[in-house]
Amino acid sequence: MIATYSRTVFGRAPWSALAAALILFFVLSPFYWVLNIALTSEEQSFTHGIHYLPVGLTLENFVGIFEAVAFGRAFLNSAVVAVSVTTVAIVLSVFAAYAFARFNFRGRRLLIVSLLLIYMLPGILLLVPMMVIFRTLGILNTYPALILAESTHAVPFAVWLLTNYFASLPRELEEAAQVDGCDRIGAMVRIALPLAVPGLVAAALFVFIASWNNFLFAFMFTSGENVRTLPVLLRMFAMGESSVQWGKIMAGAVLTTLPVAAAFLFFQRYLIRGLAAGAVKG
Amino acid sequence: MVALVTVYPALYAIGISTTDANLLRLATSKAVGLANYIKAWDDEIFTQALWQTVRWVVVNAAGQMLLALPVALFLNTAFRGRGLVRAAILIPWVVPGAVVAIVFRYLVDANYGVANDLLLRLGVISESVAWIGEPLPAFGVISTATIWSGFPFFAVTLLAALQVIPEDLYEAARIDGASAWQRFTKVTVPLLTPTILLLLLLRTIWLAHSVDLIFLMSNGGPGYNNYTVALYSFILTWNQLQLGYPSALVIMLSIVILIASVLYIRSIERSREWM
Numbered sequence: 001m002i003a004t005y006s007r008t009v010f011g012r013a014p015w016s017a018l019a020a021a022l023i024l025f026f027v028l029s030p031f032y033w034v035l036n037i038a039l040t041s042e043e044q045s046f047t048h049g050i051h052y053l054p055v056g057l058t059l060e061n062f063v064g065i066f067e068a069v070a071f072g073r074a075f076l077n078s079a080v081v082a083v084s085v086t087t088v089a090i091v092l093s094v095f096a097a098y099a100f101a102r103f104n105f106r107g108r109r110l111l112i113v114s115l116l117l118i119y120m121l122p123g124i125l126l127l128v129p130m131m132v133i134f135r136t137l138g139i140l141n142t143y144p145a146l147i148l149a150e151s152t153h154a155v156p157f158a159v160w161l162l163t164n165y166f167a168s169l170p171r172e173l174e175e176a177a178q179v180d181g182c183d184r185i186g187a188m189v190r191i192a193l194p195l196a197v198p199g200l201v202a203a204a205l206f207v208f209i210a211s212w213n214n215f216l217f218a219f220m221f222t223s224g225e226n227v228r229t230l231p232v233l234l235r236m237f238a239m240g241e242s243s244v245q246w247g248k249i250m251a252g253a254v255l256t257t258l259p260v261a262a263a264f265l266f267f268q269r270y271l272i273r274g275l276a277a278g279a280v281k282g
Numbered sequence: 283m284v285a286l287v288t289v290y291p292a293l294y295a296i297g298i299s300t301t302d303a304n305l306l307r308l309a310t311s312k313a314v315g316l317a318n319y320i321k322a323w324d325d326e327i328f329t330q331a332l333w334q335t336v337r338w339v340v341v342n343a344a345g346q347m348l349l350a351l352p353v354a355l356f357l358n359t360a361f362r363g364r365g366l367v368r369a370a371i372l373i374p375w376v377v378p379g380a381v382v383a384i385v386f387r388y389l390v391d392a393n394y395g396v397a398n399d400l401l402l403r404l405g406v407i408s409e410s411v412a413w414i415g416e417p418l419p420a421f422g423v424i425s426t427a428t429i430w431s432g433f434p435f436f437a438v439t440l441l442a443a444l445q446v447i448p449e450d451l452y453e454a455a456r457i458d459g460a461s462a463w464q465r466f467t468k469v470t471v472p473l474l475t476p477t478i479l480l481l482l483l484l485r486t487i488w489l490a491h492s493v494d495l496i497f498l499m500s501n502g503g504p505g506y507n508n509y510t511v512a513l514y515s516f517i518l519t520w521n522q523l524q525l526g527y528p529s530a531l532v533i534m535l536s537i538v539i540l541i542a543s544v545l546y547i548r549s550i551e552r553s554r555e556w557m
Contacts, residue, residue: 016361030385050399122491124512128529129291213378215494231380238384253381264376268369
């Protein structure tokens with residue numbers, strides 16, 4: 001502790017508390033307003049004008065959002081897409097990443113570099129080609145279109161993160177298992193995979209959050225209620241109405257953010273470690 | 283395999299940018315050569331969007347940096363509740379763009395928003411401002427939202443870089459009689475600079491192509507005042523189902539970004555040789 005204490009020019013207790021409070025205020029105050037409006041009935045908000053505290057706490061907006069729009073269906077759509085993208089990305093990338101980290105084959109470096117380049121390709125550049133391809137295949141406005149589109153970013157990212165992770169694990173353990181009679185696949189499944197769980201969790205979480213939050217692809221490739229995801233629905237509801245129903249909108253915002261925020265808070269140690277490893281090595 | 287899935291669309295985009303394709307009459311699209319690329323320079327919305335792209339990238343990359351650096355330095359000190367603050371600052375990063383847009387639109391809403399109320403009470407403004415309805419205020423609000431949601435990732439990456447600076451270096455500097463400020467400028471700054479420069483580059487590339495928050499908050503409006511090149515291309519595809527012209531716009535953008543990135547990396551390497 002004393003060692004870290006000396007690292008920078010900051011460090012005295014009252015100033016630290018003040019700085020921490022300022023940062024927390026900047027970061028968290030928008031959430032306060034979301035809850036304040038979501039928990040106050042729209043009539044109350046209308047009569048009171050701006051209220052700095054919730055007026056007559058109520059959950060009616062959280063019921064109202066389900067009645068005003070197909071919120072439940074959109075929630076289901078978001079869940080189906082995000083879980084599918086995460087599964088596809090992890091299953092594909094585990095094997096690819098293990099191969100990149102452990103085997104020296106021709107074109108290995110080239111493949112790794114091209115994966116990174118693909119990850120850097122902006123979604124906006126892929127929008128038009130994907131649109132044409134999906135239309136030709138006749139899968140516009142279906143889950144597969146959205147899952148495919150989001151996988152173009154999710155898979156390279158997961159491969160990259162997991163390659164770094166596998167590479168950081170000691171090779172000797174797997175070699176020892178092979179000496180003891182395990183085959184190559186067995187060594188990977190029994191030794192390397194269990195050790196890579198933190199990396200796997202970080203990759204899965206990152207992909208899940210990115211997919212759940214994705215707006216661009218979801219907006220372009222889903223126009224019907226059956227596949228519309230939460231971000232697209234929220235925009236429609238917030239922009240479309242002539243009289244803005246802030247209470248219901250904010251309740252929708254809370255419910256949209258809850259799954260990713262909960263997943264993040266639950267697994268944040270893994271995520272920060274995984275991101276830091278990837279970012280520093282990259 | 284993965285490479286194929288993404289390289290093919292990228293090449294496809296180049297191909298389609300030399301046609302007058304439209305999603306509604308895909309079968310009858312004609313090759314028009316470089317006409318889309320030439321046409322762009324007579325298109326006032328595009329030339330205006332170019333400058334707005336530069337403004338957008340510079341303001342937001344610099345804003346995120348200026349916020350992230352002090353926060354990262356602060357999080358690298360020992361204080362009570364450090365773990366809590368570190369987890370809390372990442373929360374904006376997981377909030378969906380659609381929600382960020384709604385929250386900030388609410389905060390500056392002309393009738394219900396708290397920003398107008400506070401400014402009125404403080405006497406800064408004499409009547410409610412429709413922030414999203416004016417070119418520059420809209421830009422300010424969208425940028426604030428972008429910085430709010432973008433700086434956490436920046437700060438945490440900087441923090442990771444700070445934490446791998448060996449403690450011995452600070453120890454040695456202290457023994458040589460360096461003050462806290464000198465330790466900061468002579469040890470922290472030089473060792474952190476490569477990370478900062480890399481992050482700025484990645485952020486710039488990302489910002490130049492990002493359309494989510496601008497679109498979600500004002501559709502690029504009022505009018506065309508907050509169109510970036512990427513947003514203009516996106517709106518043409520979405521609104522008019524055009525494919526050829528918007529592809530040409532994005533490809534030009536990507537080429538400019540690519541050249542700028544290479545020059546940037548070169549100049550960093552050159553300045554390193556100098557040192």
